[in-house]
Amino acid sequence: MEEMTLAGQLEAAQREIEELKAEKARLETEVAKLRGLLRIRQQDTMSTKLKDALRE
Structure with a gap:
């Protein structure tokens, strides 16, 4: 009986x-997607700042 338990x-x-x-695999995939979105957003922000600086 104990063996079955x-x-x-x-x-x-x-x-x-x-x-x-x-x-864990699902969460790792989700984190990778979010990191990619964050990288894209940061690049956009940096590009905007650079464009603004060049306009001045």
Whole structure:
């Protein structure tokens, strides 16, 4: 009986690990997208500042 309980706990833990790995991968992808957007926005801001400086 105790073996089945331990086996069930192990199986549940392994499922949770797989779910957490999938969530981690999803979050890493989301972070990469957001970093890309941030980089683009910073470049736009820097370009605008440079354009303003050149106009003066």
